[in-house]
Amino acid sequence: MITLFNVWHYTVFGIILLIFIGGIAIAFKDDNSKIRVQLIFTTFLITTVMAGFSLFVVDKYTKKAKLYKLENKRNLSSEQIMYSGLVRNEGNYEIGEVTFEIKLVNRGHASGNVKAGSFFKPSGFFDFFSGESISGKSKPQQITHEFVVAKNLKPGETREFRVYFDYPPYFRGVAHFSKIYAH
Incomplete structure (x- = not known):
């Protein structure tokens, strides 16, 4: 099911995208390649969970x-x-x-x-x-x-x-x- 997004959805997803880009940038500053892969995976996992929760929270408070x-x-x-x-x-x-x-x-x-x-x-x-x-x-x-x-x-x-x-x-x-x- 596709929901209708509003300004708040796009704002929250933009913030989460900035967090993802920041996590990737920090991962590439590290010289150890094993830690780099773990940081990228952790950043991806955390931002995906944040995006999922934020979708429900924004829907709850904007769609009444x-x-x-x-x-x-x-x-x-x-x-x-x-x-x-x-x-x-x-x-x-x-x-x-x-x-x-x-x-x-x-x-x-x-x-x-x-x-x-x-x-x-x-x-x-x-x-x-x-x-x-x-x-x-x-x-x-x-x-x-x-x-x-x-x-x-x-x-x-x-x-x-x-x-x-x-x-x-x-x-x-x-x-x-x-x-x-x-x-």
């Missing part, structure tokens, strides 16, 4: 999205659930993608009303080969779905979204947890 008017409706005839709402870019920079994550948890587990064996299903080495663990006989008590609900969201812009997915028929009551991520 907020979720408004989240509603859900369940269609009993097709056993689907629909979520709709609005996402708004609250920051000063354009957002490449906004991802909506919804987690459904069977309410018996969310409220503490848990019966024996609800979470733990004993399995063994032979279950893998018999296909019992793969066949889907176990029913997950929480389900997470992610959807890209907006792309290229300009500062201050708001977009509507609507997503559908299959509702687990064995859920009796559901606790909903929603998040959005701006990339």
Whole structure:
């Protein structure tokens, strides 16, 4: 996934490039060739890690999205659930993608009303080969779905979204947890 870079990304990457060039220059000033290779490799490794972390840090503080008017409706005839709402870019920079994550948890587990064996299903080495663990006989008590609900969201812009997915028929009551991520 390609994210949209802003001025802060380029500034941080420019500083990291200067650090890399400085490390290479220091490495070539050393007369010992073994230490020179180690210095170049260490400089490359450190600046690569710095670039990776800085990408996430700059994204976190410059790309801010907020979720408004989240509603859900369940269609009993097709056993689907629909979520709709609005996402708004609250920051000063354009957002490449906004991802909506919804987690459904069977309410018996969310409220503490848990019966024996609800979470733990004993399995063994032979279950893998018999296909019992793969066949889907176990029913997950929480389900997470992610959807890209907006792309290229300009500062201050708001977009509507609507997503559908299959509702687990064995859920009796559901606790909903929603998040959005701006990339």
